[in-house]
Amino acid sequence: MKQLEVQNFNLKYTLECGQFFRYRFDSYTGFYYVQSRDKVFKIRQTNDSILEYKGATEKFIIDLLGIDFDYNSMLKCVTKDKHVRRAVKEFNGLRLMRQDPWECSVSYICSAASNIPKIQLNLELLSKNFGNLKKFDGKEFFTFPKPGEIDCYDTVRDCKAGFRSKYLIELNKKDAKFFSGLKKMKYLDAKKELMTIPGIGSKVADCICLFSLDIGEAFPIDVWIRRIMLELYFGNDESVKDKEILEFAWKKWGKYAGYAQEFLYILAREK
DNA sequence: CCGCAGGCCCCAC
DNA sequence: GTGGGGCCTGCG
Numbered sequence: 001m002k003q004l005e006v007q008n009f010n011l012k013y014t015l016e017c018g019q020f021f022r023y024r025f026d027s028y029t030g031f032y033y034v035q036s037r038d039k040v041f042k043i044r045q046t047n048d049s050i051l052e053y054k055g056a057t058e059k060f061i062i063d064l065l066g067i068d069f070d071y072n073s074m075l076k077c078v079t080k081d082k083h084v085r086r087a088v089k090e091f092n093g094l095r096l097m098r099q100d101p102w103e104c105s106v107s108y109i110c111s112a113a114s115n116i117p118k119i120q121l122n123l124e125l126l127s128k129n130f131g132n133l134k135k136f137d138g139k140e141f142f143t144f145p146k147p148g149e150i151d152c153y154d155t156v157r158d159c160k161a162g163f164r165s166k167y168l169i170e171l172n173k174k175d176a177k178f179f180s181g182l183k184k185m186k187y188l189d190a191k192k193e194l195m196t197i198p199g200i201g202s203k204v205a206d207c208i209c210l211f212s213l214d215i216g217e218a219f220p221i222d223v224w225i226r227r228i229m230l231e232l233y234f235g236n237d238e239s240v241k242d243k244e245i246l247e248f249a250w251k252k253w254g255k256y257a258g259y260a261q262e263f264l265y266i267l268a269r270e271k
Numbered sequence: 272c273c274g275c276a277g278g279c280c281c282c283a284c
Numbered sequence: 285g286t287g288g289g290g291c292c293t294g295c296g
Binding site for chain 3: 273274275276277278279280281282283284
């Protein structure tokens with residue numbers, strides 16, 4: 001077992017806030033089994049500053065969990081707002097992860113009109129059907145398929161993807177180059193490019209930008225965020241358009257809008 | 272007067 | 285959530 005010292009990091013908030021789906025918690029040992037790409041490792045937080053892990057390199061974990069992100073600069077910006085400050089007080093240590101863009105795109109296409117347990121099921125079934133068996137710590141896991149490998153419509157249907165199946169088949173036609181290319185693009189270019197794919201609209205594109213492309217100004221607006229933004233900043237005026245909310249967020253939080261979004265999101269969800 | 276871009280609503284998927 | 289059809293508006 002290896003150890004890693006951290007500050008301003010909370011494993012539970014980071015894994016369970018809704019940005020990421022491929023983890024299972026073992027309540028007996030307190031370990032989370034985390035999967036990304038073809039990797040699987042286990043990790044737990046023993047106190048505020050210590051992570052114990054096995055199965056991956058320190059570098060991989062630091063990158064995936066966003067541990068090397070300059071958290072204090074972000075906090076300095078977003079806590080100027082009293083509502084975000086309140087959320088930070090309660091959920092300090094929540095980090096944005098750096099997921100694989102392809103895997104993240106599959107996840108968020110599955111997220112349309114769905115819920116977390118269902119998305120987790122979809123991803124597990126896709127891995128089981130198109131990925132490879134991988135044993136770790138005496139348990140069975142399946143690696144995530146690569147672009148091009150989710151290539152059978154009927155099988156995708158069997159993964160309970162429903163009407164999203166045809167979108168996944170279309171997404172699967174993009175190659176690894178496409179996804180690495182996205183990482184080099186500016187926010188609006190990446191978002192526009194993503195939105196050419198069927199099944200990816202404004203919200204899903206922003207999720208992919210924020211959770212896998214290191215684009216901090218992305219601000220995904222779902223019903224929860226819309227509701228709390230209207231309540232906190234627009235006097236509950238239902239006529240306000242999402243575009244207006246977006247511009248407000250960019251003006252207020254700039255490149256940290258995505259972090260502000262995450263904090264407001266958990267605030268909205270806990271009510 | 273007509274044709275089309277753009278916004279909005281609605282509902283199947 | 286997204287896409288696409290229907291419908292209305294504004295402008296050339």
